[in-house]
Amino acid sequence: MPRWCSGRNPTRSVRQAIPVLAALAVALGGAGAALAAQPQPWQMWAQPAASPTMAKIDNLHIYLTLIMVGICLLVFALLFYVIRRFHHSRNPVASKRTHNTPLEIVWTLIPVLILVAVAFPSFRLLYFMDRTTEADMTVKVIGHQWYWSYEYSDHGGIAFDSFMKFDEELEPGEPRLLAVDEPLRVPVGANIRLLLTADDVLHSWAVPALGVKQDTVPGRLVESWMRIDEPGVYYGQCSELCGVNHAFMPIEVRALPQAAFDAWIEETRQAQGLPPADDPASHPTSTAALP
Numbered sequence: 001m002p003r004w005c006s007g008r009n010p011t012r013s014v015r016q017a018i019p020v021l022a023a024l025a026v027a028l029g030g031a032g033a034a035l036a037a038q039p040q041p042w043q044m045w046a047q048p049a050a051s052p053t054m055a056k057i058d059n060l061h062i063y064l065t066l067i068m069v070g071i072c073l074l075v076f077a078l079l080f081y082v083i084r085r086f087h088h089s090r091n092p093v094a095s096k097r098t099h100n101t102p103l104e105i106v107w108t109l110i111p112v113l114i115l116v117a118v119a120f121p122s123f124r125l126l127y128f129m130d131r132t133t134e135a136d137m138t139v140k141v142i143g144h145q146w147y148w149s150y151e152y153s154d155h156g157g158i159a160f161d162s163f164m165k166f167d168e169e170l171e172p173g174e175p176r177l178l179a180v181d182e183p184l185r186v187p188v189g190a191n192i193r194l195l196l197t198a199d200d201v202l203h204s205w206a207v208p209a210l211g212v213k214q215d216t217v218p219g220r221l222v223e224s225w226m227r228i229d230e231p232g233v234y235y236g237q238c239s240e241l242c243g244v245n246h247a248f249m250p251i252e253v254r255a256l257p258q259a260a261f262d263a264w265i266e267e268t269r270q271a272q273g274l275p276p277a278d279d280p281a282s283h284p285t286s287t288a289a290l291p
Ligand SMILES: [Cu+2]
Pocket: 202, 203, 204, 238, 239, 240, 241, 242, 243, 245, 246, 247, 249
Protein backbone atom coordinates (compact mmCIF):
# COMPACT_ATOMS: atom_id res chain seq x y z
CA MET A 1 0.00 0.00 0.00
CA PRO A 2 1.50 3.39 -0.92
CA ARG A 3 2.57 5.68 1.91
CA TRP A 4 -0.02 8.37 1.15
CA CYS A 5 -2.85 6.08 2.15
CA SER A 6 -1.12 4.05 4.86
CA GLY A 7 -3.44 3.13 7.70
CA ARG A 8 -6.57 4.10 5.73
CA ASN A 9 -8.77 2.02 3.55
CA PRO A 10 -9.41 4.14 0.44
CA THR A 11 -12.60 2.22 -0.40
CA ARG A 12 -14.00 2.92 3.04
CA SER A 13 -13.05 6.62 2.78
CA VAL A 14 -14.94 6.92 -0.49
CA ARG A 15 -17.92 5.12 1.03
CA GLN A 16 -17.88 7.49 4.01
CA ALA A 17 -17.73 10.49 1.71
CA ILE A 18 -20.79 9.50 -0.35
CA PRO A 19 -23.44 10.62 2.19
CA VAL A 20 -21.59 13.93 2.65
CA LEU A 21 -21.44 14.52 -1.11
CA ALA A 22 -25.09 13.51 -1.48
CA ALA A 23 -26.13 15.96 1.26
CA LEU A 24 -24.08 18.68 -0.42
CA ALA A 25 -25.71 17.96 -3.78
CA VAL A 26 -29.20 18.10 -2.21
CA ALA A 27 -28.32 21.36 -0.45
CA LEU A 28 -27.01 22.94 -3.65
CA GLY A 29 -29.87 21.70 -5.82
CA GLY A 30 -32.48 22.55 -3.19
CA ALA A 31 -31.14 26.06 -2.74
CA GLY A 32 -31.65 26.74 -6.43
CA ALA A 33 -35.18 25.36 -6.44
CA ALA A 34 -36.45 26.82 -3.15
CA LEU A 35 -38.94 29.66 -3.51
CA ALA A 36 -37.16 32.42 -1.65
CA ALA A 37 -37.12 36.17 -1.57
CA GLN A 38 -34.05 36.29 0.60
CA PRO A 39 -30.59 34.70 0.48
CA GLN A 40 -30.50 30.99 1.36
CA PRO A 41 -27.61 28.98 2.84
CA TRP A 42 -25.50 27.47 0.04
CA GLN A 43 -27.41 29.43 -2.56
CA MET A 44 -25.75 29.12 -5.97
CA TRP A 45 -28.03 31.01 -8.35
CA ALA A 46 -30.14 34.16 -8.33
CA GLN A 47 -33.26 34.26 -6.18
CA PRO A 48 -36.39 33.07 -8.01
CA ALA A 49 -37.76 35.85 -10.20
CA ALA A 50 -40.79 37.64 -8.73
CA SER A 51 -41.17 40.36 -11.37
CA PRO A 52 -41.17 40.51 -15.18
CA THR A 53 -37.87 42.41 -15.06
CA MET A 54 -36.13 39.68 -13.07
CA ALA A 55 -37.57 36.95 -15.33
CA LYS A 56 -36.05 38.74 -18.33
CA ILE A 57 -32.72 39.17 -16.51
CA ASP A 58 -32.68 35.41 -15.82
CA ASN A 59 -33.33 34.66 -19.50
CA LEU A 60 -30.58 37.03 -20.66
CA HIS A 61 -28.20 35.47 -18.15
CA ILE A 62 -28.86 31.97 -19.54
CA TYR A 63 -28.52 33.23 -23.13
CA LEU A 64 -25.16 34.93 -22.40
CA THR A 65 -23.91 31.88 -20.48
CA LEU A 66 -24.64 29.63 -23.48
CA ILE A 67 -22.72 32.00 -25.78
CA MET A 68 -19.78 32.05 -23.35
CA VAL A 69 -19.72 28.26 -23.06
CA GLY A 70 -19.72 27.99 -26.87
CA ILE A 71 -16.79 30.43 -27.15
CA CYS A 72 -14.81 28.62 -24.43
CA LEU A 73 -15.36 25.24 -26.10
CA LEU A 74 -14.23 26.63 -29.48
CA VAL A 75 -11.10 28.26 -28.01
CA PHE A 76 -10.11 25.14 -26.06
CA ALA A 77 -10.72 22.91 -29.10
CA LEU A 78 -8.49 25.16 -31.27
CA LEU A 79 -5.85 25.26 -28.54
CA PHE A 80 -5.66 21.48 -28.23
CA TYR A 81 -5.67 21.09 -32.01
CA VAL A 82 -2.73 23.51 -32.36
CA ILE A 83 -0.79 21.90 -29.51
CA ARG A 84 -1.16 18.49 -31.12
CA ARG A 85 -0.98 19.35 -34.81
CA PHE A 86 2.02 21.69 -34.58
CA HIS A 87 4.07 19.82 -32.00
CA HIS A 88 7.71 19.87 -33.21
CA SER A 89 7.69 16.08 -33.66
CA ARG A 90 4.82 16.33 -36.18
CA ASN A 91 5.70 19.70 -37.68
CA PRO A 92 9.49 20.12 -37.57
CA VAL A 93 9.58 23.02 -40.08
CA ALA A 94 7.50 26.00 -38.92
CA SER A 95 5.32 27.86 -41.42
CA LYS A 96 6.56 31.30 -42.56
CA ARG A 97 3.05 32.50 -43.46
CA THR A 98 2.43 36.07 -42.19
CA HIS A 99 -1.22 36.62 -43.12
CA ASN A 100 -4.28 35.01 -44.62
CA THR A 101 -6.95 37.46 -45.77
CA PRO A 102 -10.01 35.14 -45.83
CA LEU A 103 -9.14 33.83 -42.36
CA GLU A 104 -8.69 37.36 -40.99
CA ILE A 105 -12.06 38.45 -42.39
CA VAL A 106 -13.73 35.44 -40.77
CA TRP A 107 -12.15 35.96 -37.35
CA THR A 108 -13.16 39.62 -37.41
CA LEU A 109 -16.71 39.08 -38.66
CA ILE A 110 -17.65 36.30 -36.25
CA PRO A 111 -16.85 38.33 -33.08
CA VAL A 112 -18.72 41.32 -34.55
CA LEU A 113 -21.79 39.15 -35.12
CA ILE A 114 -21.51 37.73 -31.59
CA LEU A 115 -21.34 41.27 -30.13
CA VAL A 116 -24.40 42.30 -32.15
CA ALA A 117 -26.24 39.20 -30.92
CA VAL A 118 -25.37 40.22 -27.34
CA ALA A 119 -26.10 43.93 -27.77
CA PHE A 120 -29.66 43.71 -29.10
CA PRO A 121 -31.24 41.71 -26.25
CA SER A 122 -29.15 43.68 -23.71
CA PHE A 123 -30.41 47.06 -24.90
CA ARG A 124 -33.99 45.76 -25.21
CA LEU A 125 -33.84 44.67 -21.55
CA LEU A 126 -32.18 47.93 -20.43
CA TYR A 127 -35.03 49.97 -21.93
CA PHE A 128 -37.63 47.59 -20.47
CA MET A 129 -36.11 47.99 -16.98
CA ASP A 130 -35.71 51.74 -17.30
CA ARG A 131 -39.28 52.91 -16.68
CA THR A 132 -42.92 52.03 -17.11
CA THR A 133 -45.21 54.13 -19.24
CA GLU A 134 -48.32 52.69 -17.57
CA ALA A 135 -47.80 53.29 -13.87
CA ASP A 136 -50.69 52.40 -11.55
CA MET A 137 -49.09 54.22 -8.63
CA THR A 138 -45.91 56.02 -7.62
CA VAL A 139 -43.69 55.52 -4.60
CA LYS A 140 -40.84 57.85 -3.73
CA VAL A 141 -37.79 56.19 -2.18
CA ILE A 142 -35.26 58.27 -0.26
CA GLY A 143 -31.96 56.91 1.03
CA HIS A 144 -30.49 58.26 4.26
CA GLN A 145 -27.51 57.38 6.42
CA TRP A 146 -28.69 54.71 7.39
CA TYR A 147 -32.33 54.00 6.68
CA TRP A 148 -34.89 54.38 3.89
CA SER A 149 -37.93 56.65 3.67
CA TYR A 150 -40.98 55.94 1.53
CA GLU A 151 -43.62 58.40 0.31
CA TYR A 152 -46.93 57.44 -1.31
CA SER A 153 -47.76 60.60 -3.21
CA ASP A 154 -50.83 59.03 -4.89
CA HIS A 155 -52.30 57.93 -1.56
CA GLY A 156 -52.75 61.09 0.44
CA GLY A 157 -49.04 61.69 0.98
CA ILE A 158 -48.44 58.78 3.36
CA ALA A 159 -44.78 58.85 4.38
CA PHE A 160 -42.65 56.93 6.85
CA ASP A 161 -39.11 55.84 7.66
CA SER A 162 -37.97 52.23 7.51
CA PHE A 163 -35.28 51.06 9.94
CA MET A 164 -33.61 47.67 10.33
CA LYS A 165 -34.88 45.61 13.26
CA PHE A 166 -32.35 44.73 15.94
CA ASP A 167 -31.99 41.07 16.92
CA GLU A 168 -34.17 41.43 20.02
CA GLU A 169 -37.00 42.95 17.92
CA LEU A 170 -37.24 40.12 15.38
CA GLU A 171 -40.46 38.10 15.13
CA PRO A 172 -40.09 34.31 14.71
CA GLY A 173 -38.99 33.52 11.15
CA GLU A 174 -37.83 37.03 10.32
CA PRO A 175 -34.32 37.13 8.86
CA ARG A 176 -31.61 38.87 10.82
CA LEU A 177 -30.16 42.04 9.21
CA LEU A 178 -32.94 42.04 6.57
CA ALA A 179 -36.23 42.60 8.42
CA VAL A 180 -37.33 46.20 9.01
CA ASP A 181 -39.82 47.91 11.32
CA GLU A 182 -41.88 49.50 8.51
CA PRO A 183 -41.74 47.61 5.20
CA LEU A 184 -42.64 49.13 1.85
CA ARG A 185 -46.13 47.78 1.14
CA VAL A 186 -47.36 47.58 -2.45
CA PRO A 187 -50.26 45.88 -4.23
CA VAL A 188 -49.68 42.70 -6.23
CA GLY A 189 -49.91 43.02 -10.00
CA ALA A 190 -49.65 46.83 -10.12
CA ASN A 191 -47.05 48.70 -12.16
CA ILE A 192 -45.28 50.71 -9.51
CA ARG A 193 -43.25 53.70 -10.57
CA LEU A 194 -40.30 54.27 -8.25
CA LEU A 195 -38.83 57.75 -7.94
CA LEU A 196 -35.56 57.46 -6.07
CA THR A 197 -33.22 59.95 -4.47
CA ALA A 198 -30.94 60.37 -1.44
CA ASP A 199 -30.52 63.18 1.02
CA ASP A 200 -26.88 62.78 2.07
CA VAL A 201 -24.62 60.39 0.13
CA LEU A 202 -25.02 57.78 -2.61
CA HIS A 203 -27.12 54.73 -1.72
CA SER A 204 -28.57 52.00 -3.90
CA TRP A 205 -32.07 50.54 -3.56
CA ALA A 206 -31.69 46.89 -4.57
CA VAL A 207 -34.09 43.94 -4.26
CA PRO A 208 -32.68 40.88 -6.10
CA ALA A 209 -35.93 38.92 -6.58
CA LEU A 210 -37.52 41.97 -8.22
CA GLY A 211 -34.58 42.74 -10.51
CA VAL A 212 -34.33 46.32 -9.23
CA LYS A 213 -30.99 47.89 -8.34
CA GLN A 214 -30.96 51.65 -8.65
CA ASP A 215 -28.40 54.08 -7.27
CA THR A 216 -29.95 56.96 -5.35
CA VAL A 217 -28.13 60.26 -5.80
CA PRO A 218 -28.47 63.39 -3.64
CA GLY A 219 -30.03 66.21 -5.67
CA ARG A 220 -31.25 63.93 -8.44
CA LEU A 221 -34.52 62.08 -8.94
CA VAL A 222 -34.08 58.84 -10.86
CA GLU A 223 -36.84 56.56 -12.04
CA SER A 224 -37.33 52.83 -12.03
CA TRP A 225 -40.32 50.50 -11.75
CA MET A 226 -41.45 47.11 -10.55
CA ARG A 227 -44.42 44.79 -10.75
CA ILE A 228 -44.67 41.95 -8.27
CA ASP A 229 -46.61 38.93 -9.48
CA GLU A 230 -47.03 37.00 -6.22
CA PRO A 231 -47.94 38.16 -2.71
CA GLY A 232 -44.95 37.78 -0.44
CA VAL A 233 -42.03 39.41 1.31
CA TYR A 234 -39.01 40.41 -0.72
CA TYR A 235 -35.78 41.45 0.96
CA GLY A 236 -32.95 43.58 -0.36
CA GLN A 237 -30.07 45.70 0.87
CA CYS A 238 -28.44 49.02 0.21
CA SER A 239 -25.92 48.21 -2.52
CA GLU A 240 -23.76 51.32 -2.65
CA LEU A 241 -21.20 51.78 0.11
CA CYS A 242 -22.62 54.72 2.08
CA GLY A 243 -20.80 54.82 5.40
CA VAL A 244 -20.21 52.91 8.59
CA ASN A 245 -23.74 51.45 8.87
CA HIS A 246 -24.16 50.68 5.18
CA ALA A 247 -24.76 47.00 5.97
CA PHE A 248 -27.59 47.86 8.36
CA MET A 249 -30.14 49.60 6.13
CA PRO A 250 -31.98 46.68 4.52
CA ILE A 251 -35.07 46.84 2.33
CA GLU A 252 -38.26 44.88 2.92
CA VAL A 253 -41.02 44.93 0.30
CA ARG A 254 -44.37 43.34 1.10
CA ALA A 255 -46.62 42.61 -1.86
CA LEU A 256 -50.24 42.50 -0.67
CA PRO A 257 -53.50 41.62 -2.43
CA GLN A 258 -55.21 44.85 -3.55
CA ALA A 259 -57.89 44.71 -0.81
CA ALA A 260 -55.31 44.26 1.94
CA PHE A 261 -53.22 47.08 0.48
CA ASP A 262 -56.25 49.41 0.36
CA ALA A 263 -57.08 48.56 3.98
CA TRP A 264 -53.49 49.30 5.03
CA ILE A 265 -53.53 52.61 3.14
CA GLU A 266 -56.76 53.64 4.88
CA GLU A 267 -55.48 52.63 8.30
CA THR A 268 -52.14 54.42 7.81
CA ARG A 269 -53.80 57.51 6.36
CA GLN A 270 -55.99 57.83 9.45
CA ALA A 271 -53.06 57.13 11.77
CA GLN A 272 -51.06 59.91 10.10
CA GLY A 273 -54.05 62.31 10.14
CA LEU A 274 -54.09 62.73 6.34
CA PRO A 275 -57.10 63.73 4.20
CA PRO A 276 -58.96 60.99 2.25
CA ALA A 277 -57.20 59.79 -0.90
CA ASP A 278 -60.02 61.11 -3.17
CA ASP A 279 -59.64 64.62 -1.71
CA PRO A 280 -57.71 66.83 -4.22
CA ALA A 281 -55.75 68.19 -1.26
CA SER A 282 -54.35 64.70 -0.79
CA HIS A 283 -52.31 64.91 -4.01
CA PRO A 284 -49.93 67.75 -3.23
CA THR A 285 -47.02 66.03 -4.93
CA SER A 286 -48.85 63.83 -7.43
CA THR A 287 -46.60 62.55 -10.19
CA ALA A 288 -49.45 61.12 -12.28
CA ALA A 289 -48.74 63.64 -15.04
CA LEU A 290 -45.17 62.47 -15.54
CA PRO A 291 -44.46 61.06 -19.01
CU1 LIG B 1 -25.39 51.83 1.70
